[in-house]
Amino acid sequence: MTSSHGTLLLVGAVEDTVRKAKALGLRVLLLQHPTKMTSAQQDLADVVRIVDYTDWSAVEPLVRQLWHDPGFDAALSLTEPGLEPAGRINDRYDLGGTGYEVAHLLRDKWAMRRHLAAAGVPSVAAAPLTERADLDRFGAEHGAFIVKPVDGTASFGVFLVRGPQDADEVWARVQKLRGKRTDRGSTLFLIQDFIMEQYVDGPELSVECFSFAGRHVVVAVTEKFVAPGFAEVGHVVPARLPHADQEAARRYVRRFLAAVGLRDGVSHTEMRIGPDGPVVIESHNRIAGDAIPELVEGAYGVDLTTYALGWPFGLVPELSGRPRERAAACTRFLVAEPGRIGSVEGVEDAGRLPDVLTVRMSAHPGDVIRELRDNWDRLGLVAVTAPDPESAIRRGAAVLREHIRVRTVSHGGRPGIAQVAVVDPAVEQHSDVVEARA
Incomplete structure (x- = not known):
């Protein structure tokens, strides 16, 4: 297919993302991490630059060159480590996509918690973990709580502190993880800072959403099955939750996305339904993992990846509302x-x-x-x-x-x-x- 509908700068991508961008008729400029490059991506993309795209000092000069030749109309990432760099590019060249501030709020869980508190959005008590005594102080005030990396993913380094008897072991594990990689198959993230968050006991779910100029359409509510150590071991769409809980989750995610300033594109927001209603666990301005996008397409016929790629160029129709379930x-x-x-x-x-x-x-x-x-x-x-x-x-x-x-x-x-x-x-x-x- 001849690319005629615009040029997209992709910050990190899997093969399927590049292929779908090309299927839309887009010219693709790909910034790819050296550990993630494949021959298929090399063949599919129009221009490839291999760079550690988590390092802005390395990315900025490459992007400046691409801006002048061949030029690009939009910048996007659907992979976690590429979200903040893509935000910086959107800001630098006034491209209109999600900027760095919003991407950072979603990546940095401590920044997100403080922002939600200031905006009056229901959240949970939270505090940074800097020393062993913090665990005792937080537990005494809030009871059971979660310790997790400030900017981690995939349930890596998440610990439940049920009471004082758990504090020493959790502190030792936190100290062991600091400075380590989060992904055993790649080298993109280092664990550094941790946050403590009040534990919410209730059903866990994620909300797959697409935003159209500030109008947030909930495409699917995904029921999540979580093992005792917080590894996710299953997902089902649509979620088997009471209607009232699903509606509360939809209202909450729309309020949440408006509060953090996300206006366009796909989002994946994880939450639990606690005694006082939904509360966010974490959120991302990207598609979900674990084949959840495939579940959404199979159940509702909406390809969230294609929507994310095509929306900046007007190549996909705006969803008028929640899509109809077909399976x-x-x-x-x-x-x-x-x-x-x-x-x-x-x-x-x-x-x-x-x-x-x-x-x-x-x-x-x-x-x-x-x-x-x-x-x-x-x-x-x-x-x-x-x-x-x-x-x-x-x-x-x-x-x-x-x-x-x-x-x-x-x-x-x-x-x-x-x-x-x-x-x-x-x-x-x-x-x-x-x-x-x-």
């Missing part, structure tokens, strides 16, 4: 006890099934399996569609059990098979889901 969709994850991956089989066969949206495996032969603490410890996922959420939950587990086999060896030398993480025992037959296949 349900679910992601299910494989997990295993600590050890090592022996073999992975059946991925291609599973991907060809008519009700399977995608199959993604992070497990490869020889990889080390870690205790399930965050999203990086999962082994893979399948996303499926079905007529209703309960059927989608069961079908996702069935695809993993019947078509994908990940053989493992535990640290004790025992052979085994990776298992489907249990999400809802009330829906799925527990023994069928977790029993290892012979």
